Amino acid sequence: MPRPAPVLSANRLEVGWVGRPVCGPATFTLRAGRAIALVGPNGSGKSTLLRAVLGLLEPLGGTVKVLGSPVDERTATFRAHVSAVLDDDAWFPALTVAEHLYLTARGHGVAGAGDEVDELLDEFGLTGHAEVLPNALSSGQRRRLLLAAGLVRPRSLLVLDEPEQRLDSAMRRHVADRLVAEKQAGGAVLIATHDAELLASVADSAVIVGDETRVVRVDEAVDALRPGAL
Amino acid sequence: MSATVLDPAVGPADRTPIPAARSIRGYTAAVARQRADAGMMTLLGDVYYSVIMVGIGVLIALGALQQLPVVDPPGGPVGLSLDALARPVLMVAAGAVVSLAGRLGPVGVGGAEAQWWLSLPVDRRGLLTPSARRVPVVAALAGALVAGVLDAALAGSASRALRVGIGVGLAAALLVGSAALVQSWRGSRVVAQGGDALMVLGAVSAVAVLALGWQPSGAVDVPWWVSGVLVVLLGAVGALVTTRLDRIPARSLRDSGAVAAQATGALVSFDSRELGRALTDRIARQERRRSRRMRTVRGPLSALVTSDLLVLVRSPRHLVQLAATALVPVLVVSAPALAGSVQVALAVLFAGGVAMAATTEGARRAELTPGLDRLLPLSANGLRRARLVVPAIVMTVWNLAAFGAVGVWYGSVPLWLALGVLAGPAWAGAALRSAFRPAPRWDLAVVATPAGAVPMGAAAVIARGPDAVVVGLLPAVIAILVGAPLPVLLLAQVVTSAIVLAWGSSTETRSLFERLTDSEAGR
Structure with a gap:
């Protein structure tokens, strides 16, 4: 069976601030139906790498391509294919939880937006909060809303920055299951995480981000997440 | 993006065409209007109140400026004419406009828009057009008002003040529009730096004018034909900016929006230092400093x-x-x-x-x-x-x-x-x-x-x-x-x-x- 085409490929991708790299160059390839996890201690450069992959940060060197083309978030096609949930926490003050999801779904041309939104509200335990403004939600509930927004729209590549943050253990397990389903449906998943359980259940390979950024097996990355290992 | 890639792999299969940007903006604005207590009458009341406030301010400024005495002191004046001073002052003002435009974008979006709009595959030009028009319009109004009031106070001719006010307003809008154009090519930082350089140049030229005792042949004026040229240029720049709005990266839009939000917060809380930080900290290049040993510290x-x-x-x-x-x-x-x-x-x-x-x-x-x-x-x-x-x-x-x-x-x-x-x-x-x-x-x-x-x-x-x-x-x-x-x-x-x-x-x-x-x- 032929291998699926790469959804994301990074070749000696170097990222940093003020011209200074925060980590070693990263080289990896992510194909459809697969997941790669970025692991590393705080400040190692995981989120910075994700921002470069999303076109939100100019790389210092190397190349990064999505679906065969250099990353350019200014193109509508890129935005149609890449769904990202970072740690940003901004809301329209007048829009309810459900309306944020409708805006996202309809903006991506989802025909049955109503059903999709209802389904995700239920899945993320937000049905009872559909009509409230996001500012009234708890920190964990707002995180759930962000994750729901990342999933309510079509995508080929799902990029998540520490999706486990601020979630209770049951929701963490649910997110892990959701990401496994994402792969099975043919999507590609790139996550940065500190959660060994999420890493073990979702990722097919891992990138340890640090002075020498390198691709490793998942079990090796799980070992690296133990206290004091990195 | 590769031509072989058609639809996203995962997600709802039943899809409609991507909506127009205008409908996204309209939806967000309609919901906001619906939830806000402010109706059309409230809006009109606010506009009326603002106009009255500005009008009173202008009249007070004009009255005060015209009452100021000019008395030659015993030492005698050094002899710098207002016409000579006006040029460096205009240069500094132009620099300030460009610098401020670079710091505020001039095109930017707030945090919510950055997160919920910019990720949509809609035409960004439609999303950003109102934002792109806002700052030039504000610059035009502010420039026209300040220049008109000053000219009326110093020259005392209403028709001349009107002419100068309109010309300076158009020039301010053109400067900001040009800044938006540069932002779409080179980013905001270079615009802000250009404005800063212009301000420094203005200050240096003021010193030079003072030192050399330079006297211009006439007063600064903006003839109507210059305003006409400015209108044409403004139209051209506006059209060019509109076509290039989708080339401004999300990070630039997001940064500019964050600066504008911080600056607005500082204005509302009357904190001039916070305003200064808002306008400089984000635009400043993040530099590493050599840590000092603090040898002078004795207690x-x-x-x-x-x-x-x-x-x-x-x-x-x-x-x-x-x-x-x-x-x-x-x-x-x-x-x-x-x-x-x-x-x-x-x-x-x-x-x-x-x-x-x-x-x-x-x-x-x-x-x-x-x-x-x-x-x-x-x-x-x-x-x-x-x-x-x-x-x-x-x-x-x-x-x-x-x-x-x-x-x-x-x-x-x-x-x-x-x-x-x-x-x-x-x-x-x-x-x-x-x-x-x-x-x-x-x-x-x-x-x-x-x-x-x-x-x-x-x-x-x-x-x-x-x-x-x-x-x-x-x-x-x-x-x-x-x-x-x-x-x-x-x-x-x-x-x-x-x-x-x-x-x-x-x-x-x-x-x-x-x-x-x-x-x-x-x-």
Whole structure:
């Protein structure tokens, strides 16, 4: 069976601030139906790498391509294919939880937006909060809303920055299951995480981000997440 | 994106065409309108109120400007004409417009728009068009108003003021539009840097004009045909900007929006230093600094003084602010059309007020996040007194320039320099009082005035600092008005400086009235 085409490929991708790299160059390839996890201690450069992959940060060197083309978030096609949930926490003050999801779904041309939104509200335990403004939600509930927004729209590549943050253990397990389903449906998943359980259940390979950024097996990355290992 | 890739792999299969950007904007705006209590009448009321406020402000400014006396002092004017001064001032103003445009984008989106709009595969031009128009329109209105009022006050011709106002307004809009164009190619930072360079060039040319005694052949004017050309250029730039809006990266839009949000917050809370930070911190290149060993630190007092000094010398913005404000009294006394005793006193007060704000960045930051202060074994009063040192030294040096210029103008330098040295600490006390100020209280009473309602809680915060300037600089101002630093005024200056030093370094948070009522109640 032929291998699926790469959804994301990074070749000696170097990222940093003020011209200074925060980590070693990263080289990896992510194909459809697969997941790669970025692991590393705080400040190692995981989120910075994700921002470069999303076109939100100019790389210092190397190349990064999505679906065969250099990353350019200014193109509508890129935005149609890449769904990202970072740690940003901004809301329209007048829009309810459900309306944020409708805006996202309809903006991506989802025909049955109503059903999709209802389904995700239920899945993320937000049905009872559909009509409230996001500012009234708890920190964990707002995180759930962000994750729901990342999933309510079509995508080929799902990029998540520490999706486990601020979630209770049951929701963490649910997110892990959701990401496994994402792969099975043919999507590609790139996550940065500190959660060994999420890493073990979702990722097919891992990138340890640090002075020498390198691709490793998942079990090796799980070992690296133990206290004091990195 | 590869041509073989058609639809996203995962997600709802049943899809409609991607909606137009206008419908996304419309949906968001309609929901916001629906939830907001403000209807059309409220909006019209706000517009009416704003127009009335601006109108009253313009009339007051015109009246005040036309009442200012112009009296040649004994030393005689140096001879800088207003026409010669107008050119560098216009250059500085143009630089300020470009610099501000670069810092605010000029095209940007707020946090919510960045997160929920920019990720949609809709045409970004449609999303960003209102944002792209907003700043040029504001620049045009502000430019037209300021230029028109100044021209009416100085030249006294309404038709000329209208012509100049419209021309300057169009030029301001064109500058901002061009800044948006550069933003779509090279980003905002280069625009802001270009504006800064233009401002520095304006200040340098002002010094050159003063030094060389250059006299232009005529007054600055904007003939109607120039306005016509500006309209054509503005149309062309506007069309070009619209076609390139989708080339502005999300990070640039997001950064600009964040600056605008921070600046708006600072304006609403009347915090000029926060406004300064908003306009400089994000645009500044993040630099690594060589850590100093702090060998001069011998104890808590010198630790605070050293930290305040470091904050100042590592902030080019504040150094430029000090230098530029010191130039203002020099230019005013050099221009016979401006140099009356009232104008000179006002120039010293206003320029000094802006300069003193630059000296207390360390204190202001300490008021917001008192981490270092809490680590040091100093009493609250001791901390305040330590924070006086740097402002007192810097403002004394600043006064040497400002009062030196006044001395040259009046023809007797040494006594004026002595007055400047004695008045330096008064600035420091006022600066510290201004730095350690509480957040505005919006729950206090509102007082009705002819210019509209004034919230007393906010007014009290704005007045904190300037009130101490009025008290502390009173003898110096009287000396400028009477034209001589009389011995009694020098003595009075010593007294008022001491009072304001004590006032500024006080940790008392209650007002005098509150303290009096508390003491009467035996609390």
